[in-house]
Amino acid sequence: EPEVTQTPSHQVTQMGQEVILRCVPISNHLYFYWYRQILGQKVEFLVSFYNNEISEKSEIFDDQFSVERPDGSNFTLKIRSTKLEDSAMYFCASRSGTGANQPQHFGDGTRLSIL
Amino acid sequence: GQNIDQPTEMTATEGAIVQINCTYQTSGFNGLFWYQQHAGEAPTFLSYNVLDGLEEKGRFSSFLSRSKGYSYLLLKELQMKDSASYLCAVRDMVRDNNDMRFGAGTRLTVKP
Numbered sequence: 001e002p003e004v005t006q007t008p009s010h011q012v013t014q015m016g017q018e019v020i021l022r023c024v025p026i027s028n029h030l031y032f033y034w035y036r037q038i039l040g041q042k043v044e045f046l047v048s049f050y051n052n053e054i055s056e057k058s059e060i061f062d063d064q065f066s067v068e069r070p071d072g073s074n075f076t077l078k079i080r081s082t083k084l085e086d087s088a089m090y091f092c093a094s095r096s097g098t099g100a101n102q103p104q105h106f107g108d109g110t111r112l113s114i115l
Numbered sequence: 116g117q118n119i120d121q122p123t124e125m126t127a128t129e130g131a132i133v134q135i136n137c138t139y140q141t142s143g144f145n146g147l148f149w150y151q152q153h154a155g156e157a158p159t160f161l162s163y164n165v166l167d168g169l170e171e172k173g174r175f176s177s178f179l180s181r182s183k184g185y186s187y188l189l190l191k192e193l194q195m196k197d198s199a200s201y202l203c204a205v206r207d208m209v210r211d212n213n214d215m216r217f218g219a220g221t222r223l224t225v226k227p
Contacts, residue, residue, distance in 0.1 A: 033214070042219040043158060043202060056214050091157055100146055100206070103160035104215060 002026040004107035006092050012113045013082055021077045021110045023092030030097035032075045033104060034067065036060065038088045046090075049075065079112075087114045119218035121203050126224045127193055135188045135201050135221045143209030149177050149188045150202040152220065158202055161188070190223075198225045 005024045013019045025032050034046040047057045047067055054067065066078045075094075079086055089111050093104040119139045127133040139147070146165040150158035164170055164179035164186060176189040188201055200220040206213055 035217075043152075043217040045214060045216055048214045100213070101163050101165060103148055103163060105160070106157040108157050 002105075004092055004094055004105050006090075006107035006110050008110060009108065010111045010113070012115060015084055015114050016081050019079050019082055019112065021079075021090050021092075021112070023075045023077070023107055024073050025075055025092065025094030026096075026105060027073070028096060029094035029105075031095040031104075032067075032069070033093040033095075034077045035091040035093065035106075036088045037091065037109075043091065046077070082112075082114045084114050087112060119203055119205055119216065121201075121218045121221045123219070124222045124224070126226060127190075129193055129195060129225055129227050131193050132189065132191050133193060133223065135190070135203075135223065137186045137188070137203030137218060139184050139186075139203070139205045139218075141184070141205055141207040141209075143207050144181060144184075144205065145208040145213055146206040147177075147179055147186050148204040148206070148215060149175075149186075150204060150217075152200045152202055154199075158217075161201075193225050195225050195227070198223060 007022045032049040035043050037043045045058050046061045048055045064080045068076050089109045091109045092107045095104045096102045121137050148163050149161040151161050152158045162177035164177050169178045174191045179186045200222045202220045203218040204215045206215050
């Protein structure tokens, strides 16, 4: 069964550094998402992406964040200058375009640790 | 966004039945999803409801009442591996551009 894949599984970065989290969505999916989950807390929506542009973003997704689909397969999340509070699990998800009942499929996540 | 409320924790016994409730408020309801999340893992899709009524899928069933803003997930014949968090998520076509938002999740512990 097709899967969403994320790399790396764990990223350790110094505060203030830039980090890029990578995702390969399921190949025929059209909608892409990033979520964040701080340890012990809820899954929080960051951004949705469709037709090569951001369709919705949350208050968390400020100017330090950006997303890109540089080619036909990758979907990346960049944090420009990381803060301690950016430490969390980041999940990528994708959904096909065929009907509102299609669920989002999640990758295994990248655990981001900011030192 | 929506207010999505679920109990924080529940405990049940192996072999029993448990019902996990979810209430929500939306501007333009367009579907409710239940996901299962084991600790340290990704959420995995369990069920989808957009019309009132019960959707059954093996040991798991999900119910929706749109007029009451209410759903429940019913787990039958509980197994130890069902210990996980269960996330209620709602899609709102007005407030959130039809994107999905999660509740805080209900942590279910299944005991022998």
